[in-house]
Amino acid sequence: MPEGHSVHRIARQFERHFEHVPVAVSSPQGRFAAGAAQLDGHEIVQAKAVGKQMFLEFDNGLWLRVHLGMYGAWDFAGDITVDATTASANGRMGQTNQRGTDLAAHEHSLSSIGAPRLTRLRMSEQEKLEPDATSFPPEPIGAVRVRLLTPTAVADLRGPTACEVQTIEQVDAAIAKLGPDPLVDDHAAGEERFTAVVRKKSTPIALLLMDQSVVSGIGNVYRAELLFRARLNPFTPGKEVPEQTVRGLWRDWVKLLELGVQTGQMLTMDDLSPEDHRKALASRADRHWVYHRTGEPCRICGTPIAMQELGGRKLYWCPKDQA
Structure with a gap:
């Protein structure tokens, strides 16, 4: 999608x-x-x-x-x-x-x-x-x-x-049924709205990020990558995620969405060397931290990346870095 x-x-x-x-x-x-x-x-x-x-x-x-x-x-x-x-x-x-x-x-x-x-x-x-x-x-x-x-x-x-x-x-x-979109809504107001909704929910954060009434535009790729970048367990209930972590998710979404619109691709790895940057441009296999990498070693700790169905979609995460 x-x-x-x-x-x-x-x-x-x-x-x-x-x-x-x-x-x-x-x-x-x-x-x-x-x-x-x-x-x-x-x-x-x-x-x-x-x-x-x-x-x-x-x-x-x-x-x-x-x-x-x-x-x-x-x-x-x-x-x-x-x-x-x-x-x-x-x-x-x-x-x-x-x-x-x-x-x-x-x-x-x-x-x-x-x-x-x-x-x-x-x-x-x-x-x-x-x-x-x-x-x-x-x-x-x-x-x-x-x-x-x-x-x-x-x-x-x-x-x-x-x-x-x-x-x-x-x-x-x-539009009123949709959550905030960083390219439409004021960033500060969007952050407050997103944070307030997430912090009230007992739903796992991985499902909340895909709920378009909570935040607009996030799909399966960005969901997995945002959670890894935050080192956040995807099954954590929203109300148990620290407020600063929730705010960090919103700010990271602002960054990744703007980059995606500018470039046309979802490059979710930062601070790449020139060689790794070239690899990321050439292949999705070198572009993401965890998405679509089931069983492959985590790029940080080497633990095999896990995958399971959640809400009808495949969820990818590192069992160690996102414990």
Whole structure:
């Protein structure tokens, strides 16, 4: 499932390439035909991400709410912006398999470096360049729930958990159910809200971090890595976690989310040597402390990394460093 940084990056695509021009909205699959008719021909005036959900505001006062869920993805094509890291990484970046360059690289339009304007990019939990389109707009691929088309760019949505037209009242209600997002909420206020909620709960902290009503945007990768970075036992009830540790989790989430949005990948290890940094860019196996490393030695103490199902998802931790 895409985590918070991915959804914010998708919203950035809409900000840069779809706002303030008329958008042709259709449903090639047919399942969103009625909703598409309400939005067709109107301009997008705002793209907003909160946690794992994205909201597109149209100039007629209606919004499109999208939650990608486990299987959703946006396919972009046309004269679109792609990270320089993606271009130099042979089209692969994201949580699982980026081969790339320096994390300090920022986004640039591929057209500015001589690439064709019919660039195609898939954005979900990973970001991957697809073969260039041969015509514009390209034919929809697969079961496209909704297509958003401008004279220069197209976005196709496939497989979302949620895709619906909402009023501003409904949008406000949906956002009110979500926990604080460091890229939306004031950091200090978000820290206070997160800390107050966690410190009242008897639920294990590993479950609280994945609860979108407690904090927005954290998924399985960031959950495991945040807990290890805090050296915190994932099964500790929230109310038993020291207040300063809870505050530290929030501040670390602020740091990792901002880094993920900037770079497009979840690099959760700090202070790497130049050689280790290159390895981390080349392979997920060298990018994380504990995530997806079941049975492998802890990078700190050598204890085999443990894994068990918790809340329907795989939880990874070090039994010694997080005792």
